[in-house]
Amino acid sequence: MKYITKLLIITVLISCVLLSGCTQTSENSTDSPTVGDNRIQKLVIGTTNKVEDTNMNDYSFGLFSSRLTHRALVTIGANGDIVPDLATSWDTSDLKTWTFHMVGNATWHDGKPLTAQDVRFTMDYQKKNNPTWKSVFAGLLSVEAPDNQTVIMTLDKPGFNFLINLATCRVLPEHIYKNVEDPKKFNTPDAWIGTGPYVLKSFDKATGLLHYEIYDQYWGQSPAIDQIDIRYFANTDTMMLAFQKGEIDVPYAYATGYSPYYVPKLLDNENIGIMTQKNGGITSVLWFNENKTYFDSKTFRQAVSYAIDYEEMKNIFTSGYGSIPDAGFVPQSTLYYKETRPLAYDVNKSKDLLDAAGFKDTNGDGFREAPDGKKFQPVLLIRSDKVEHVRAAEMLKKYMNAVGIDVQLKIMDRSSFGDILDFEKTHEMALARTTYAGMQTGSGYGSSYIDQRIYGWSMVNDSKFQTIVDQLMTTIDSEKRRDLAGQLQDYYADEMPAITVYNMDIIQPYNKNYVGWVYNPSSGILNYDTLFGLHKA
């Protein structure tokens, strides 16, 4: 038996040594050779976004395609402005009819020229096949292409933020897609053809590895990186280990940064830099459904706002990488941000407001009854996969209990949560984040989340609010827009249809051996400014 045990141990050790030595050299990208002066031969991007299939309807594949291989008419610049992409310029006189003038020398990856017909085709094709487009562009009456470089789009009513929606729409080649009946199942290399500076060369399904190379016939300025690998990790912890080891140059996630818990370790590494950006979305918002009894009370909502200890929330959940928000709801980085009443923690004021609204403890059990005398146990919905929201909800329960509100937490899976918040609208309160893109849609300033006519997480149906929102949609003049944006933030601060519980800055680590990293509020660190400007330090 001893002999067998020894044999077994020796066999395992030998296999271990052999396997660890016989393959794979480290892919330490910090040592990767560069060509030319400062050009980068290969950039390795780590991600937890898994590409299942190389068709444009695959969420993650669509995400990377929109960053590397496909371009839109317009795009969102690093400072949040709309900037030219395939359209060099555009004009509108009434916000209803939009005329776009396109670049003249752009080609698809198969060499065929890009024309205005491709744009017209894309809008029609996607409206037919993509439910999100159908919904977002429901007001787009027509798309015309009078010549190869001009596109005219007509809306049913003025829409100032039309360009924001257009910035997310990548143009597809008509000569390829016109024969594709079901784009969800179209995954051959033809499906990858775009007008962007990179071409997808291979996709290894077993590992999820995407390999891109520069498009040598690219019509614009040549990007600064020759090859890009996108490497999949199933969990962030392992990805961060790979990053510290130099196997990847940058971790990438859409519309979010990385936990501050990783920061101390990353700061110890001399090859790693960390940038922090003000978040254009909001990490954690407490939503009130104003369509529900008791939650339609402004005094009640204000009382809840005074019950929360924002300083404690900021310290616990952002580790210093966040800020105490204003009552005006929108993030400080928003265009025409207006300073409104700072959110304050004042238990006595909260109790006074609850008393004033008629919420009193009539049976002496320590919790307040509703103004009509009924037991009052408001339900707060949270998504189970948002671990930090679950923890934050526990804190909110503590704060609300302290002022006598017997809040009940209901933790739901992503699907059920979405069903209630997006469609059923049966929630009373909910904790959820907003994204930068979501904050811009509709009339902007997060109004889509508030407005009953759009997303309606707060189900606000107030004519005062809707008037401001509608005016924002149809106003071009900057000063007037500034004034309307201020009015909207004042409305939020007064009515409190939603409370920003805490907002964390975007923490984005990167390889310090390369310089020229640019953070974009919409697409994050993986954007054209980075791709065209990154170079060896």
Added chain:
Amino acid sequence: MSLAKGRARFFAGKALRYGITLVIILSINFAIPRAMPGDPMINLLGEDAVRVDRQMLDELRAQYGLDRPIQDQYIEYMLGAGRLDFGYSIHKNLKVTELIYDRFFWTLVLIFPSIAIGGLLALVLGAIAGFRQGSKVDRLLTGVSIFMYSCPSFLFAMVIVTIFSFHLGWFPLGNISSGRTQGFAYLLDIGYHLFLPVAILSAFEAAYIFLIVRNSITQIMGEYFIFVAKAKGLSARVIELRHVMRNVLPQFISIMALNFGFMVSGALIIEIVFSLNGMGTLIYDSVMSRDYPVLQGAFVFLTIFVLAANFLADVLYGITDPRIGDSMNTGKMI
């Protein structure tokens, strides 16, 4: 009753039992995903769900046939299951069978060596501990085994990765391969990438089965027939190998067969730590996104796999235990 008839009757009886079990499980597979709260279409749309209205959601539902009466969906599902055709994944837009074949293959590549190595280790170490009950070796092995068994697999796997992949750099941090090799180098690359996950799964498998083997041996060593064997003057090695180990085998086979089923879906944590594309993550993702076709297909495959493993265990019982073998020949069910 002739020997052949008896055996045929035994197998027919078993086949009938397995057939009925399969139909019941298939029906449960159909019902469970639909009984869960949540809408697959909302998951399909992801963050965009907020931008889509109810009418478009209904149109999408109709596209995937989810608006049809439940009995129609059930009949189509059962017919599809008969042909191993489960249609297309709602979330991944891929044919379910291709998705499962792909994932199942990598799961088997991960699971087979883990179960074989883990089982062998458990048998050897369990025997060492069982035959030396109360010794230092027994205490050490039992202690290590209980520690392993009670250790959270995610924590254990992350500690191993941090030491062997991150600090020592002996192994990669994940994935099934580097994605850049071909031919024999590709196979070596896979072996290199799978070494740590297989080692961890083997260790967990061994820790679990070790306790069963060790306890069985301890129990059997106190049986009367062992006393008789000793009284006959048989050597310790003969008693251990011929009398004790043979009696341990039926339980060992039974637990191995059960573990095949559990490990196919239970390697989820290892798949997540090492970024491997297996059945564990496929099922997990499908549950989270309410991807009915994939869930149904995956469960049917697992059902067939577990039933086949159990059937194999039944047959192996007959070989290892003559009493069961006799009942197979006479057609008497045990």
